[in-house]
Amino acid sequence: MSVAIWWIRRDLRLNDNQALDAAFKAANFIIPIFILDPKLIKSAWVGEKRLAFLYSGLRALDKDLRARGASLLIRHGDPEVVLGQLIHETGAEKVFAEADVSPFANTRDQRVAQSVPLTLTPGLTAYLPESLLKSDGNPYTIFTPFSKNWLSHPDLGNPTTAPEHISMLAGVQGEDIPDQPRLPDSVPFVAGEREGLRRLDIFTGGLIAPVYHYASNRDRMDLEGTSGLSPYLRFGMVSMRQAIMAARDAEARLPINGSGRGAEIWLIELIWREFYAYILKLFPSVRSQSFRSALRQIAWRNDREEFAAWAEGSTGYPIVDAAMRQMNQTGWMHNRARMIVASFLTKDLLVDWRWGERYFMQHLIDGDVASNNGGWQWTAGTGTDAAPYFRVFNPVLQGMKFDPMGIYIRRNVPELVDVPNEFIHEPWKMPDSILKQTACLIGKKYPAPIVDHRMARERALHIYKSGER
DNA sequence: TGAAATGTTGGGGCG
DNA sequence: ACGCCCCAACATTTC
Numbered sequence: 001m002s003v004a005i006w007w008i009r010r011d012l013r014l015n016d017n018q019a020l021d022a023a024f025k026a027a028n029f030i031i032p033i034f035i036l037d038p039k040l041i042k043s044a045w046v047g048e049k050r051l052a053f054l055y056s057g058l059r060a061l062d063k064d065l066r067a068r069g070a071s072l073l074i075r076h077g078d079p080e081v082v083l084g085q086l087i088h089e090t091g092a093e094k095v096f097a098e099a100d101v102s103p104f105a106n107t108r109d110q111r112v113a114q115s116v117p118l119t120l121t122p123g124l125t126a127y128l129p130e131s132l133l134k135s136d137g138n139p140y141t142i143f144t145p146f147s148k149n150w151l152s153h154p155d156l157g158n159p160t161t162a163p164e165h166i167s168m169l170a171g172v173q174g175e176d177i178p179d180q181p182r183l184p185d186s187v188p189f190v191a192g193e194r195e196g197l198r199r200l201d202i203f204t205g206g207l208i209a210p211v212y213h214y215a216s217n218r219d220r221m222d223l224e225g226t227s228g229l230s231p232y233l234r235f236g237m238v239s240m241r242q243a244i245m246a247a248r249d250a251e252a253r254l255p256i257n258g259s260g261r262g263a264e265i266w267l268i269e270l271i272w273r274e275f276y277a278y279i280l281k282l283f284p285s286v287r288s289q290s291f292r293s294a295l296r297q298i299a300w301r302n303d304r305e306e307f308a309a310w311a312e313g314s315t316g317y318p319i320v321d322a323a324m325r326q327m328n329q330t331g332w333m334h335n336r337a338r339m340i341v342a343s344f345l346t347k348d349l350l351v352d353w354r355w356g357e358r359y360f361m362q363h364l365i366d367g368d369v370a371s372n373n374g375g376w377q378w379t380a381g382t383g384t385d386a387a388p389y390f391r392v393f394n395p396v397l398q399g400m401k402f403d404p405m406g407i408y409i410r411r412n413v414p415e416l417v418d419v420p421n422e423f424i425h426e427p428w429k430m431p432d433s434i435l436k437q438t439a440c441l442i443g444k445k446y447p448a449p450i451v452d453h454r455m456a457r458e459r460a461l462h463i464y465k466s467g468e469r
Numbered sequence: 470t471g472a473a474a475t476g477t478t479g480g481g482g483c484g
Numbered sequence: 485a486c487g488c489c490c491c492a493a494c495a496t497t498t499c
Contacts, residue, residue: 219470339470378470390499391471398471457472461499 002027003090003169005083007097008034008072009105011123011236012057013193014064014162018121021160023096029169031090032065033073034058035082036178040104047362048181049331053191057235058177060192070168074175079108083116090169098123098236101281102369125274126240127153129281139282141291141384146278147271159242186329189231189365196232197242203227204246204263211250214262218269221323221334222407227266230366231332233273243270276374279384286373290353290382295389298382298467301350309450310345311359313413316442316449318425319399320344322412329412331365336402342379343393348456350463353380381464389464392457399425415446 004027006020014020023030041051062072075082083095099120100106112118122128132149133139140146183191204211210225217225232238247270250263279286290296309315313324323337333341338360345356357376361367377383381391403409406424410417416427418438423430428442428449435441442448 336470343471387470388499392499393470394472457499465499 001029003029003031003092005086005090005092005095006030006032007079007083007095007118008032008061009097009100010234011098011239012061013196013237013239014061014068015193015197016123016159016161016239016242017098017236018123018160019096019098020163022119022121023094024163024166026094026096027092029167030070031073031086031092031169031172032061032070032166033075033082033086033174034061035079036074036076036175037079037108038076039078045358045361045367047331047364047367049183049187049363050365050367052181052183053187053189053231053331053365054235055178055181056183056191057237060194060237062177064162064193065166065168068162068164068166070166072174072177073172074177076175080112080115083112083118086172087116090172093117094119096121099128100124101129101277103280103284103287104369106281106284123239123241124236125277126156126244127274129278132278139278140275141279141283143272143275143385146275147268150271150274156241156244159239159245187331187365189228189332191231191235191237193237196229196237199227199229199232200238200243200246203229204250204266207253209250211247211266212254212262214266216262218265219336219402221319221337221403222405222411226335228332230368234366234368240270240274272374273371277370279374280370283384286377286383287369288354290380291377291384292382292386294468295380295382295464297469298350298352299463300352302352302355303349306349306450307345307351307355309447310341310349310351314447315344315451316428316447317344317395317399317453318406318409318413318416318427319395319403322403322409325412326408327360327363331363333364334408336398337408338375339379340393340395340398342376343391344395346376346380347392347460348395348451348453350460353377353382389468390461392460394453394457396425396453413446415440 004023006023011017011019058072065071086092095116095118097118097120099122101124109118109120203209213225217223229238244267247263247267283291311324313321315321320341323333323341327333342356345351346353353376357372360372374383378386381387381389406421409424416424419427419440420434427446440446
């Protein structure tokens with residue numbers, strides 16, 4: 001009899017799971033365990049919605065395991081202690097887990113590996129970061145050459161399927177999956193591998209899949225033009241390899257005209273995800289400071305009241321407020337909206353990107369250290385391959401371009417439902433005669449802009465320029 | 470995956 | 485018919 005532990009962290013799936021597959025091959029009996037590490041679940045970076053999504057995902061995984069003759073073991077504590085104890089109890093010979101990229105996870109895993117026979121497998125990204133280097137042996141720091149190498153990389157391998165039956169060692173005592181916090185009804189995501197794969201299939205399957213409109217729709221905040229898969233990729237309910245294969249299959253299905261482009265562009269977005277995981281693994285310092293050392297001296301204003309207005313969605317710029325309220329209510333924000341609010345915080349308000357990074361982590365269900373950090377540093381202009389600092393989003397123009405009818409705004413900012421299209425992106429310009437009809441007094445019911453964008457842009461350019469060295 | 474400022478061009482109105 | 489001006493549309497440069 002041999003026993004192996006499958007240590008689940010952010011790979012809540014049975015299909016295409018290389019850690020599970022390795023454990024399955026290595027032993028007759030498997031113990032699937034999720035460890036509730038107080039350091040993680042009580043971290044200031046973890047919000048209730050993401051935690052609730054995780055717990056809900058654990059329940060789904062337990063159900064899927066039970067359908068295959070096993071169940072999910074839950075224990076509280078320091079992973080090193082918990083795993084040591086479990087090995088002592090069961091005589092398990094090996095522990096298998098999917099390798100992570102965050103500094104927290106890497107430090108933890110190195111520590112655990114000193115006292116526990118831990119084997120880490122690929123899976124969080126399609127390719128292990130260490131396997132993609134420039135010809136001189138150094139890591140890439142620019143996306144385009146990285147993506148070219150990534151695309152030409154061999155051996156993606158085929159996604160594997162879940163073992164039909166998983167033999168679990170009997171008699172091991174665990175705890176209940178916490179039932180608090182629970183996902184509020186305002187959250188439009190159902191946790192679990194089944195739902196993740198269903199969404200992947202709806203987005204990419206068949207000949208009229210939404211992915212074929214991705215090129216034209218992905219930036220439209222008023223449409224559902226994106227995959228909505230980020231929470232599932234975050235917790236490994238869908239594997240990157242499955243997503244990549246689906247993108248390539250979709251591209252191959254319509255090779256001729258323009259609509260095949262959508263799948264190609266979606267694949268590029270997936271590669272951005274790979275890129276930022278790669279950057280975090282190979283440049284862990286980006287977690288605490290700007291990647292570009294020349295931009296570490298910016299004189300951030302860090303005004304607490306303005307930050308609070310940004311956070312609660314009362315800046316007076318409808319597209320910014322709609323986006324922040326969408327995240328506060330649903331735990332998700334459209335990617336175009338993320339860029340707009342990040343630009344507004346770092347450029348218009350001159351608040352340190354780390355403040356925004358932390359707030360996003362506290363509120364996003366898909367909050368992922370690597371992608372979130374990469375996105376914030378990109379917008380702030382401080383990151384790898386970042387937008388140049390003088391690239392400042394105009395919240396009015398962005399709204400006009402990507403929410404032309406103001407549908408996204410009215411959905412999330414109910415005060416503005418009666419504002420006519422002509423003024424929906426700049427309601428402060430409404431003449432008195434229209435103000436009366438809309439029952440929306442600017443400065444009372446809906447705030448006046450907390451900052452003048454034209455002035456703020458000039459100010460940001462000046463401060464970034466003088467902070468550059 | 471920006472936007473503003475500045476430059477260029479060409480068609481049409483007009484004396 | 486001609487030259488001049490205006491300005492929209494587009495292109496390029498700049499931050």
